[in-house]
Amino acid sequence: MCVAFALVAVTACRQDMQDQPRYKPLAASDFFKDGASARPLVADTVARGQARLDSLLYTGKVDGVVVDQFPFPVTQAVLDRGxxxxxxxxxxxxxPLGDGDGMVVRRGFRRPPSYHIDRLRDAPVGHFFDVMTNGFGAMQDYRAQVPVRDRWAIAAYIRALQLSQHATMADVPPAGRATLGRPASSGQESQR
Amino acid sequence: MSQIFTKNANTLARASLVAVVLAGGVFGWLIVAVPRSDYITRVDVPRPQPVPFSHKHHAGGMGIDCRYCHTTVETSGFANIPPTKTCMNCHSQLFTNAALLEPVRASFRNDTPLAWTRVHDLPDFVYFDHSIHVSKGVGCATCHGRVDQMPLMYKENTLQMEWCINCHRHPEEFLRPRDQVFNMQYQPPANQIELGRRLVKEYNVAGVQQITSCSTCHR
Known part of the structure; x- marks a missing residue:
């Protein structure tokens, strides 16, 4: 009787609910020629509300010239995000400091220039946005991985890093000067 | 006329009583244990992949953040499997001759995606959204385990309903501060329950009644 019941129970097992005839993200498809269910945009189409008319925001350039201004105000929240x-x-x-000494570089990737050289300290902020958007030298573009506003936030943070490496004692508020030189565990850098 | 039943039939009859109970027990145990076994849940079983990608090397050794590749985990239900281009950000220069990475280079050359085998595959009748869990303070490692110590990807947890609902009933036992969600080395503090209760309030986690309702996950 147990065996009979087990047989009935087993034959009742079907996976139709488990694997429904619909696509999960990035699932394979035998319908389209390239085998992918996720479809690329048809060339020269613009999704509703995604027209990129603001040249400053989307390219870091105005009239083809790289600009030295941000498309939106840089606040503490923007810097934290950056x-x-x-x-x-x-x-x-x-x-982490922008001196071109990251873990991937230590494993043999071509070393990028430090942000703290004169050429990059003098570069307009739009330059950093442009490099993130289109790549530069060995660096691939990051437009797919980092959304537009995040790229600007990163550019703002790069500016903050550049300032941090060229700060003088006069830049430190008087109240904070006494804590300089102590171990960094409770320093200002770890406070976010 | 001789007896139909010999004397030891009595023993057989008694033994059959015990046997029925035992068989029932074994059958019941099978029903409980088989669906929870690693054979069915595939917990701790690495799956064959086109490239033996090591999270231990990339997330652990190199210290690359989860979100470098899983870019949409904070904003979408799906955490995103990176396109081959993301691999080539580094592997355009690193290990360019490694035979192991030939499928990656071929994928990039021919513009054909790598066909990874899905390790964490929920049944289609379950609704799950990564972004809400991340934004309420559920750490990656809480569900996926110490991915930074996995040379090959496997499931740490069953993803079965009884496992999901254990956290939905007691979120305060598992939540962590938002800035620690992607920290693989995070250890819960000694006052986890106290911290968890505070985070439940601070992050506006819905009440247990609501997040254990059937239609929260079966919608």
Whole structure:
């Protein structure tokens, strides 16, 4: 009787609910020629609300010239976001300080220039946005991985990094000067 | 006329009583244990992949953040499997002659995606969204385990309903501060319950009644 019941129970097992005839993200498809269910945009189409008319915001250039201004105000929140995104996407090669000493570089990737050389300290901020958007030298573009506003936030944080490496004692508020030189565990850098 | 039943038939009859109970027990145990076995849930079983990608090397050794590749985990239900281009960000220069990576280079050359085998595959009748869990303070490692210590990807947890609902009933036992969600080395503090209760309030986690409702996940 047990065996009979087990047989009935087993034959009742079907996977139709488990594997429904619909696509999950990035699933394979035998309907389209390239075997992918996710479809690329048809060439020269623009999705509703995604026309990229603001040249400053989307290219970092105005009339083809790289600009030295941000398309939106840089606030503390923007800088915090920039720091977080920089640590995710940029620090593997550029290092947490931006001196080009990241882990991937230590494993043999071509070393990028430090952000703290004169050429890059003098470069307009749109230059950094442009490099993130289109790549530069050995660096691939990051337009697919980092959304537009995050790229600007990272550019703002790069500016902050550049300032941090050329700061003088006069830049430190008097109240904070006494704590300089102490171990960094409770220093200002770890406070976000 | 001789007896139909010999004397030891009594023993057989008694033994059959015990046997029925035992068989029932074994059958019941099978029903409970088989669906939870690694054979069915595939917990701890690495799956064959086109390239033996090591999270241990990339996330652990290199210290690359989860979001470098899984870019949409904070904003979408799907955490995203990176396109081959993301691999080539580094492997255009690193290990360019490694035979192991030939499928990656071929994929990039021919513009054909790598066909990874899905390791965490929920049944289609379950609704799951990564972004809400991340934004409420559920760490990656809480569900996926120490991915940074996995040379090959495997499931750490069953993803079965009884496992999901254990956290939905007691979220305060598992939540962590948002800035620690992607930290693989995070250890819960000694006052986890106290911290968890505070985070449940601070992050506006829906009440247990609501997040254990059937239609939260079966919609």
């Amino acid at each position: 720091q977080e995104r920089f640590d995710i996407f940029c620090s593997p090669c550029h290092g």
